Amino acid sequence: MTAYLITGAKIVGGEVADLLLDNGEIVAVGTNLDTPAEVETIDARGLIALPGLVDLHTHLREPGREDAETVLTGTRAAAVGGFTAVFAMANTDPVADTAGVVEQVWRLGREGGYADVVPIGAVTVGRQGSQLAELGAMADSAARVRVFSDDGDCVWDAALMRRALEYVKAFGGVIAQHAQEPRLTQGAQMNEGALSGVLGLTGWPSVAEEAIIARDILLNAHVGSKLHICHLSTKGSVEIVRAAKQRGLDVTAEVTPHHLLLTEDLAASYNPVYKVNPPLRTKEDVEAVREGLADGTIDIVATDHAPHPVEDKDCEWSAASPGMIGLETALSVVQHAMVDTKLLTWAEVADRMSYRPAEIGQIGDHGRPLEAGAPANVVLIDPAVERTVVPSESTSLSRNTPFEGMTLPGRVVATFLRGRPTVLNGKPAR
Amino acid sequence: MMKHLLSAGDLSRDEANLILDTAEEMRSLADRPIKKLPALRGRTVVNLFFEDSTRTRISFEAAAKRLSADVINFSAKGSSVSKGESLKDTALTLQAMGADGVVCRHGSSGAPHLLATSGWMTGSVVNAGDGTHEHPTQALLDAFTMRRHLGSLEGRRITIVGDVLHSRVARSNVLLLSTLGADVTVVAPPTLLPVDMTSWPCVTSYDLDAALPKSDAVMMLRVQRERMNDAFFPSAREYTRRYGLDVHRMAQLPDEAIVLHPGPMNRGMEISADVADSTRSVIVEQVSNGVAIRMAVLYLLLSGSNQEEPTA
Amino acid sequence: MSPAHSAESPDVAAAPKPAPRTVLDASDISRALTRIAHEILERNRGADPVVLLGIPTRGVGLARRVSDRIAAVEGQSVPTGSLDVTMYRDDIRLKPPRGLEHTDIPPGGIDGKVVVLVDDVLFSGRTIRAALDAIGDIGRPRAVQLAVLVDRGHRELPIRADYVGKNLPTSLVERVTVHLTEYDGADAVLIADKTGTGAKA
Numbered sequence: 001m002t003a004y005l006i007t008g009a010k011i012v013g014g015e016v017a018d019l020l021l022d023n024g025e026i027v028a029v030g031t032n033l034d035t036p037a038e039v040e041t042i043d044a045r046g047l048i049a050l051p052g053l054v055d056l057h058t059h060l061r062e063p064g065r066e067d068a069e070t071v072l073t074g075t076r077a078a079a080v081g082g083f084t085a086v087f088a089m090a091n092t093d094p095v096a097d098t099a100g101v102v103e104q105v106w107r108l109g110r111e112g113g114y115a116d117v118v119p120i121g122a123v124t125v126g127r128q129g130s131q132l133a134e135l136g137a138m139a140d141s142a143a144r145v146r147v148f149s150d151d152g153d154c155v156w157d158a159a160l161m162r163r164a165l166e167y168v169k170a171f172g173g174v175i176a177q178h179a180q181e182p183r184l185t186q187g188a189q190m191n192e193g194a195l196s197g198v199l200g201l202t203g204w205p206s207v208a209e210e211a212i213i214a215r216d217i218l219l220n221a222h223v224g225s226k227l228h229i230c231h232l233s234t235k236g237s238v239e240i241v242r243a244a245k246q247r248g249l250d251v252t253a254e255v256t257p258h259h260l261l262l263t264e265d266l267a268a269s270y271n272p273v274y275k276v277n278p279p280l281r282t283k284e285d286v287e288a289v290r291e292g293l294a295d296g297t298i299d300i301v302a303t304d305h306a307p308h309p310v311e312d313k314d315c316e317w318s319a320a321s322p323g324m325i326g327l328e329t330a331l332s333v334v335q336h337a338m339v340d341t342k343l344l345t346w347a348e349v350a351d352r353m354s355y356r357p358a359e360i361g362q363i364g365d366h367g368r369p370l371e372a373g374a375p376a377n378v379v380l381i382d383p384a385v386e387r388t389v390v391p392s393e394s395t396s397l398s399r400n401t402p403f404e405g406m407t408l409p410g411r412v413v414a415t416f417l418r419g420r421p422t423v424l425n426g427k428p429a430r
Numbered sequence: 431m432m433k434h435l436l437s438a439g440d441l442s443r444d445e446a447n448l449i450l451d452t453a454e455e456m457r458s459l460a461d462r463p464i465k466k467l468p469a470l471r472g473r474t475v476v477n478l479f480f481e482d483s484t485r486t487r488i489s490f491e492a493a494a495k496r497l498s499a500d501v502i503n504f505s506a507k508g509s510s511v512s513k514g515e516s517l518k519d520t521a522l523t524l525q526a527m528g529a530d531g532v533v534c535r536h537g538s539s540g541a542p543h544l545l546a547t548s549g550w551m552t553g554s555v556v557n558a559g560d561g562t563h564e565h566p567t568q569a570l571l572d573a574f575t576m577r578r579h580l581g582s583l584e585g586r587r588i589t590i591v592g593d594v595l596h597s598r599v600a601r602s603n604v605l606l607l608s609t610l611g612a613d614v615t616v617v618a619p620p621t622l623l624p625v626d627m628t629s630w631p632c633v634t635s636y637d638l639d640a641a642l643p644k645s646d647a648v649m650m651l652r653v654q655r656e657r658m659n660d661a662f663f664p665s666a667r668e669y670t671r672r673y674g675l676d677v678h679r680m681a682q683l684p685d686e687a688i689v690l691h692p693g694p695m696n697r698g699m700e701i702s703a704d705v706a707d708s709t710r711s712v713i714v715e716q717v718s719n720g721v722a723i724r725m726a727v728l729y730l731l732l733s734g735s736n737q738e739e740p741t742a
Numbered sequence: 743m744s745p746a747h748s749a750e751s752p753d754v755a756a757a758p759k760p761a762p763r764t765v766l767d768a769s770d771i772s773r774a775l776t777r778i779a780h781e782i783l784e785r786n787r788g789a790d791p792v793v794l795l796g797i798p799t800r801g802v803g804l805a806r807r808v809s810d811r812i813a814a815v816e817g818q819s820v821p822t823g824s825l826d827v828t829m830y831r832d833d834i835r836l837k838p839p840r841g842l843e844h845t846d847i848p849p850g851g852i853d854g855k856v857v858v859l860v861d862d863v864l865f866s867g868r869t870i871r872a873a874l875d876a877i878g879d880i881g882r883p884r885a886v887q888l889a890v891l892v893d894r895g896h897r898e899l900p901i902r903a904d905y906v907g908k909n910l911p912t913s914l915v916e917r918v919t920v921h922l923t924e925y926d927g928a929d930a931v932l933i934a935d936k937t938g939t940g941a942k943a
Contacts, residue, residue: 448841451841451842452841452842455826455842455843455844455845456842458845459845462847462879462880463880463881464879464880466879467829467879468829468830468875468879469829469834729829729839729842730839730841731839732839733829733834733835733839734834734835734836734837734838734839734840735835735836735837735838
């Protein structure tokens with residue numbers, strides 16, 4: 001295995017230094033390092049070295065919708081975005097609700113080699129919301145599932161949610177809730193407010209998210225388990241989670257890059273690339289989730305990367321599938337929305353996009369500070385360049401990026417997974 | 431003049447008046463022995479109807495034919511659309527057929543907007559009703575009908591009653607009537623109003639009896655009985671009692687006030703039969719004015735070149 | 743909207759403007775219209791068969807004036823109306839869509855009548871061709887005649903006027919503008935280089 005010497009990078013949270021990667025580990029951090037005879041040197045002056053990013057919320061679509069994304073293409077896009085581990089959501093076809101399916105997804109990730117794939121198991125059989133899936137079998141499988149979610153649908157039955165939270169205590173699991181009260185969001189197309197009324201699109205009210213979050217925090221407090229809130233999107237949700245944390249209640253939450261940057265106004269174009277669930281909200285909500293991410297109310301950024309084939313977006317709004325791709329743009333959006341606005345430091349970005357998601361997802365090989373002895377999961381970024389997002393340049397199999405035409409700061413130059421480059425010069429390696 | 435007619439809100443007061451004035455001429459031309467006009471000779475107008483609406487389609491068809499356009503009716507029933515052909519492929523087909531104008535009725539809000547902006551086709555798009563969004567030619571024919579009875583709509587008090595939440599007619603009317611200077615009030619049970627109407631250029635009220643004495647025209651919207659299954663109101667009877675227009679309520683209107691309904695009516699639900707058939711009712715006239723309005727719209731969108739007017 | 747008082751002049755480029763020159767003043771116009779009224783009566787042996795149709799905008803005002811003169815002479819008014827030709831123009835496709843002018847066919851119609859079309863300026867003849875088509879959709883007159891205040895030449899179609907207020911030889915770079923009191927505040931026929939006139943078009 002080739003050793004890599006990364007020279008002159010700004011080590012996040014530390015000084016400018018060299019990094020020596022060998023045998024899958026960070027061998028040394030410092031200056032004038034002893035290097036092996038055969039070493040590949042990467043001049044990283046002006047770049048920032050971050051720990052490999054971890055995405056707790058990715059849709060890889062395999063098995064079932066290999067026309068939208070496969071484990072291989074999705075993880076390659078993840079690597080280009082600086083991720084070394086992604087959690088694959090369970091809403092595949094067949095649903096990842098058995099040990100067999102989660103092991104298949106996990107194995108496909110291993111074979112691809114671009115990023116570690118950690119399957120998320122469904123909470124209920126077929127994500128139907130009526131009967132618990134075999135959570136223990138998934139936890140005990142080779143995939144070692146710890147995160148469970150019916151994402152795409154809410155576990156709306158309070159009794160079932162309570163049992164799911166209780167049951168996963170046996171193996172330290174976490175329930176990641178897609179908070180959406182179904183009756184309040186029947187046929188919902190966009191954020192409910194002044195604009196939805198004008199556009200004649202059925203509204204998705206904030207309260208449908210907030211009511212479930214409040215309920216689940218209380219349920220979790222009652223049973224003492226681990227609750228994670230997926231793609232939190234409203235100001236009210238931030239306030240509920242903040243109040244819960246102040247009371248010492250255990251809950252973690254994520255926000256997507258698109259909810260940190262985009263607002264509902266985009267729906268006025270009726271271009272379904274802006275259709276997503278939960279929907280884009282108001283400017284006030286965007287400010288609130290940014291603030292929540294900055295003060296730690298929201299623990300992490302997760303992409304909710306949701307690839308769709310062209311035909312599922314090239315149609316009328318109500319017929320279009322909700323969702324946006326986001327792996328390759330996530331870090332740039334966070335830099336734009338959080339770092340360039342001085343809401344987060346790069347060290348805090350490492351926390352929100354690497355340390356904390358790895359901790360919530362319970363994967364020890366990722367989300368470790370860049371220190372000697374840690375697994376060599378490293379990403380080098382150039383924060384000084386700007387780029388314009390062009391969908392056809394996407395590494396993902398799908399093109400449904402809402403950031404088309406936007407100029408965003410920062411670029412991933414290289415990504416290392418256990419010392420092996422998955423991305424060099426901004427391009428997938430091998 | 432604009433290239434498409436997608437929203438009544440896109441019309442300036444001058445443009446709206448140009449359409450209404452043109453419709454006035456079109457209406458008088460309809461009395462002539464030869465009803466055909468040559469303005470759209472050689473132009474192709476496609477009626478692209480993804481929802482059943484025989485009334486609206488026939489109205490557009492008559493309008494286009496009187497202007498000598500070639501008319502192609504493309505309805506979802508019995509066409510490839512019902513076999514799952516996408517809006518995009520349909521648009522590409524229309525483009526290949528050389529459609530100069532597409533009159534689009536669709537169940538999805540924004541579908542005509544997408545046709546106009548997607549680049550799939552180059553023709554003009556007329557929104558003939560999209561989802562719960564807009565129905566601008568209906569608003570134009572309503573304004574035209576009101577103008578014929580009330581004169582200028584500047585300062586006129588117009589009350590729109592019913593299922594505003596789901597009504598494309600209400601949206602287009604509120605926008606157009608306010609552009610024309612009218613004072614618009616919408617009346618509905620709170621469940622049938624959008625939750626936030628701050629950006630609407632109108633006043634809202636839950637009390638029909640309070641609004642009627644101050645109305646120069648009242649427009650009753652169709653209310654689907656099935657809405658009560660989703661708890662929008664308790665029963666058809668209670669709806670009628672609180673928001674239906676019957677003879678007793680009609681008596682509260684000022685003497686010259688008129689009653690409109692975009693049709694099709696639920697007689698006995700939002701409007702009683704004797705109101706619908708009364709001398710104040712202009713409902714039949716609305717239908718006949720529909721052809722003149724649609725002639726005016728098609729004429730103004732399709733007769734000339736699409737280049738901008740020189741600024742000389 | 744159509745700049746009807748110079749409708750047949752093609753658009754022009756901006757350049758220094760020489761002052762427009764008056765070729766007919768109010769009394770010239772008045773005399774010309776009186777003469778036309780008499781010629782119409784003479785040619786048609788009275789007012790009985792005549793229907794006057796002005797072509798908007800200024801043709802309508804001229805038709806009314808001719809009508810008034812006929813009434814004064816004969817003691818009998820002739821049916822007078824207006825005929826918009828916008829939708830019949832052969833350049834309808836080439837220009838941005840235009841609003842319609844008012845068409846007003848007098849009660850009694852035009853079948854079997856002598857329709858006298860009235861317009862301000864006869865130039866290429868295309869407006870009159872459009873008017874003939876428009877008349878065909880309204881009815882079948884016994885005959886159609888044409889009265890114009892100014893014939894400036896340069897015909898592009900085989901059309902001639904039956905009654906002419908003034909033959910005005912012009913060059914193609916000139917623009918002829920008719921002002922009438924009811925539209926413009928004063929009566930006058932002006933001529934100027936196309937490079938610029940007082941015209942409001």
